[in-house]
Amino acid sequence: MTLSLDIRLDRSGFQLHVAHTFPLNGITAIMGPSGCGKTTLLRTIAGLEMPDSGSIRMGDTTWLEDSTLRTEPQNRRLGYVFQETSLFPHLSVAANLDYARKRAHSKNDSISLNHVIDWCGIAPLLKQKPDQLSGGQRQRVAIARAILSAPELLLMDEPLASLDRSAKRELLPYIRTIHRHFSIPIIVVSHSQDEVARLADNTVLMDNGRIIACGQTTELFSQLDNTLADEDALAVLETTVSGQETDYPATHLQADGQQITVSHLSAPRGTITRLLVPASEVSIMRESVADCSIQNRLLTRIDGVKPAGDGHMLLRLPLEQQALLALITRQSFDRMALKQGESVYACFKAAGLQVLNP
């Protein structure tokens, strides 16, 4: 299934011009700076904004064809989760969920009321009204409600933006696993690099009303020719748990045939997990020095170099399929006389990594 758009929308001072096919498998993130048009694009998909011209096709179904055809938002089989939840304030959580269930777009056997309530952990909240819930609880109810409407696609606009750090951490795994549990693809808008790195299978980068890059998140985050390649750059690696240290609380992961040691992760051998490696945590060595506290030393080569911010260089360091990034000072780069193409070791401490729980 794909969602194809070719739309133009003109407003005073802002034009949205997007021709793109979204692969509707897993989670696709739309990222970009404030005002670039992320929300407008999402609202256009939902039918809440009317483009001046263009077409939108969901699989074989046409939702929009210039001025000749327009499917109303309620007939687009979409679920929507906003930054601030739009739960009915006068209804209890149970009644909010019931409302969505009765208006479900289709029958989906994996979506039963009790399963969704259990999975979202909201059973103790059913009698409460939305204003009696914390921000994180409200978003979990909003997600449950959106799932119960059995949409073909779930649209999320900054679903974590109004939450504090701990509520964000709590909600992220729910969003990440909706697709796996309920087979509902998601398009999520976010301006946070960290969130997108944790959530998205595919990422679309926007700027000034246009899509400027797109691809698999693991690939896009490790390229130097897009707007993510700056001082905050981070590599996203898909890894497999390959073993546990016997004497220490540490876990071994394999990435493209190389071993990475991380703090203990409670997951059996063979589990696939995502690892975030900030470029600022990665150092470069020519020789692998054994007598050193840095655990991870991966043999690689420099296949791209880009100045980043004030006095830094960003280096791309391929493994096999995937790549790391290293942010080092220009002074170090010059002192070591590093050259594109040369073999080096990428070194990083286990403590600087973020491993996503599978």
Ligand SMILES: Nc1ncnc2c1ncn2[C@@H]1O[C@H](COP(=O)(O)OP(=O)(O)OP(=O)(O)O)[C@@H](O)[C@H]1O
């Ligand atoms: N109702 C409106 N009328 C006119 N212009 C609008 C309206 N809503 C948004 N805009 C403009 O459209 C542009 C895109 O806004 P949009 O909210 O889609 O951006 P965004 O990327 O989602 O931004 P943010 O991350 O800050 O939410 C901006 O220049 C904004 O000022």
